[in-house]
Amino acid sequence: MSGSALDPTSGSETSSTGRLRPATVAVTAGRPPHDPDQPLNAPITMASTYVAAGSLEYGRYGNPTWSAFEEALGALEGGRALAFASGMAAVTTLLDLVGHDGSVVAPRHSYSGTIMALADGEARGRMRAHLVDIADTAAVIKAMEDDEGCALLWIESPTNPALEVADIPALSAAAHELGVRVVVDNTFATPLLQQPIAHGADVVLHSATKFISGHSDVLMGALVTADDEVYDALKGRRDLAGAVPGPFEAWLALRGLRTLHVRLERAQSSAAELARRLAQHPAVEEVRYPGFGAIVAPVLAGGADAGDFLVRATSLWVHSTSLGGVESTFERRRRWQAEAATIPQGLVRMSVGIEDVDDLWADLVQALDRIDA
Numbered sequence: 001m002s003g004s005a006l007d008p009t010s011g012s013e014t015s016s017t018g019r020l021r022p023a024t025v026a027v028t029a030g031r032p033p034h035d036p037d038q039p040l041n042a043p044i045t046m047a048s049t050y051v052a053a054g055s056l057e058y059g060r061y062g063n064p065t066w067s068a069f070e071e072a073l074g075a076l077e078g079g080r081a082l083a084f085a086s087g088m089a090a091v092t093t094l095l096d097l098v099g100h101d102g103s104v105v106a107p108r109h110s111y112s113g114t115i116m117a118l119a120d121g122e123a124r125g126r127m128r129a130h131l132v133d134i135a136d137t138a139a140v141i142k143a144m145e146d147d148e149g150c151a152l153l154w155i156e157s158p159t160n161p162a163l164e165v166a167d168i169p170a171l172s173a174a175a176h177e178l179g180v181r182v183v184v185d186n187t188f189a190t191p192l193l194q195q196p197i198a199h200g201a202d203v204v205l206h207s208a209t210k211f212i213s214g215h216s217d218v219l220m221g222a223l224v225t226a227d228d229e230v231y232d233a234l235k236g237r238r239d240l241a242g243a244v245p246g247p248f249e250a251w252l253a254l255r256g257l258r259t260l261h262v263r264l265e266r267a268q269s270s271a272a273e274l275a276r277r278l279a280q281h282p283a284v285e286e287v288r289y290p291g292f293g294a295i296v297a298p299v300l301a302g303g304a305d306a307g308d309f310l311v312r313a314t315s316l317w318v319h320s321t322s323l324g325g326v327e328s329t330f331e332r333r334r335r336w337q338a339e340a341a342t343i344p345q346g347l348v349r350m351s352v353g354i355e356d357v358d359d360l361w362a363d364l365v366q367a368l369d370r371i372d373a
């Protein structure tokens with residue numbers, strides 16, 4: 001993970017022959033060849049079936065528009081990507097690979113849908129789940145050691161919505177010593193701020209619905225791996241379960257990915273500034289912000305009532321779930337039954353968009369000031 005800013009010089013030095021930097025990869029990877037009359041962008045290929053004897057055959061097995069998206073995301077993450085119909089389709093596909101009665105060690109503050117999928121697997125007797133504080137490296141390693149059936153370490157970093165950060169290299173190394181596979185849900189950091197495969201993870205997961213697509217208009221997910229055996233297993237599950245995206249969704253997600261760098265740069269710098277200003281407001285008890293990314297989570301001193309007031313008292317900030325769009329949105333996470341009981345009632349998860357930061361602050365502060373009164 002890089003530091004507090006998008007670092008355009010991160011990665012190896014570029015040259016005419018060297019590796020390209022992430023901003024360039026995001027724009028250029030997965031494009032058609034530079035040949036006369038080729039479109040600059042991968043077109044939307046609407047096809048349920050293909051002329052036989054090629055590599056695709058049928059629309060559930062592959063699609064050229066998915067391939068363009070997969071090439072671009074794979075290049076950014078350092079592996080081969082598979083597109084899914086949603087982030088949860090990617091989550092459940094991966095959990096399907098855990099053998100019967102295998103166990104998963106996962107963050108207690110994982111995305112609520114992931115927690116629900118783990119609980120569902122347990123309730124059906126399919127698997128066991130141990131929820132841990134993912135920021136407590138020693139405790140996570142002990143949980144893996146204590147369970148001989150441990151098959152998968154699930155990392156989400158930063159977590160949604162507590163914004164805890166995991167030590168991916170240390171956890172990956174310890175997991176591999178125990179023969180445990182590692183997945184990192186990289187939805188919050190994006191491949192521009194963190195490349196888990198380079199730090200030892202076997203699989204990277206994305207809800208491409210969020211920052212990658214970036215415009216709050218598409219559901220998509222992805223898994224990325226540099227391990228051919230894991231890739232084949234995941235591709236096999238995708239073919240069977242059929243949780244595949246439509247070509248239009250893949251095209252929108254790729255279109256979003258092209259501008260991820262500039263969107264995230266702006267959103268991150270505004271998020272850091274808002275975190276600083278929020279910390280000084282008397283209505284705010286604590287600000288959770290890991291120092292990078294575009295999600296900020298103030299905990300309001302007035303608890304649930306203050307949070308519920310805030311989300312109804314703004315005009316720019318939109319009260320809605322989900323995150324990662326160009327529009328600033330927020331919600332009090334404990335309004336959801338499924339959210340972990342250890343998340344404070346007054347925690348408001350803010351997804352900072354790309355509007356002017358002073359306009360965003362003015363809208364927030366007029367609401368916060370009225371909580372105080």
Ligand SMILES: *Cc1c(COP(=O)(O)O)cnc(C)c1O
Nearest residue numbers: 086087088111160187207209220
């Ligand atoms: C939203 C989200 C998911 C689930 O993705 P969907 O696209 O909504 O199915 C998984 N992980 C994280 C961290 C998320 O924020």
